[in-house]
Every structure is written in C-alpha cells, then in structure tokens.
Amino acid sequence: MALRLFHVTEFAQSSISPAAQRSSWHPTTVLVLISFWITVAGNLPLWRELARAPEAALAGHGIFSLSLYFGLLCFTSLGLLLTVVNWAPLLKLVITVLLWLTALNTELLWTGQTALLLDAAHLHDNLGTLITHISRRPWWQHLLCLGLLAAVPTLWLWNINIRRVRLSRRFPQNLLMTLFWAMGLAAIWFIGRNSLLPVLQNTRWIDLLSPFNTLLSLVQ
16 A cells, blocks of 8 residues: 555656656756846846936946846846755745745735845835835736746746755765856856946846845844
8 A cells, every 4th residue: 555655646647757857947948047047038128228227327338238137147146046946845845935025025025115125224114105005006017927927937836846856976076066056146147247247236126126125124
C-alpha cells in the first residue's frame, strides 16, 4: 500500500518518471522568465514616466538608453535574488510574493500613489490612505493589474512541474548562477556609474522600480 501511494505522488513522478522529467521546467528557466516578466510588465509606471520625462531630466541621454539601463539593473537584480532562494519549495513561494507585490505597486503607481513601503513610519501614516484608495478603484482596474500581472503568472507557476535537481547538483549550479548574476549586475553598474546611474539617483524614477522600491524600504 505504501509503495502504491509513493508511485502516485508528484515526488515519484518528478523524481523517477523520465517523461515527467522531460516535461518539467528547469528552475533556472523559470526564474529567468519571471525576472523578465516583472522587469517589463511589472514596471509599466516607470516606463511611462521615462517616456514623459522632459529633456532636462534625461541629462542628454536617450529614453531608450535609460530604459535599457534601468531594465538591465532590475533584471539582473531579480535574477540574483531568485537564484539565492532557488531551493524547492522556497522558489515558488518567493516568486508568488514578488508577483503580487509588483502588481499592487503597479496599480498604486499607475494611479498616482506611492508604492507600498514597509517601514514603520510609512505604514503608520499612509496605510489607511492606501487601503481607501484601493477600495475606491473600479473593479476592472484591479482585474487588469492584479489579474494579468499577478494572478495569471501565479496560476501558471503553480501548475507547472519544476524539475527536481539533487542537492549535489543544485548547490554548484546555484553557486555558478549567483556568480553569473552578480558579475552581470556589477558590469551594468560599472558601465553606467558615471553617466547613467547619477541621473537615475537624482530623480524619483528609482522609487518607481518594483519590487525593489518596497524591498529597500525594509532596510531604510
């Protein structure tokens, strides 16, 4: 009886069945796709703000170059973060939190509010205002932001099989990918440290970068 139960479990299918392994997704592929989705679709308020920015705010840079730089910073940072938590079942849980946090921030920022900041002072002063603001928005806006940006990818995430990789293989893979993302992030920072990075730091655009606007509030 115990053997029969073992063979019908997801663990047995993903660990033993070659067919299940071939149809499963490698965790690195999943975290790359999620990082790309959050970077592009989850930061629509940022891209809108950059498109509307006056030439003086761009400091001689093109909209495309600033958008690309911001996007690469976000993409590599997310890749690094998700690689650090690339351990089953932690990966799916962290991705789910990031998806819903980004979707909520997108709705708030798109409608002229600030992002959700988790420091004690901001929560004490503005949490009630944010809740009231969200409750007064039309239902279709919630459907678009929370549904498309969070619910759809979350359903996809929890309905796919992520390949089970043995610890002896996953640990060196994660270590190598962590080094890869860290080097990529360092290279992007180094390339733009004297020209592009100061422009971003001297504007409110950095406050529009989800989900890091919320995550960074935890350490401020």
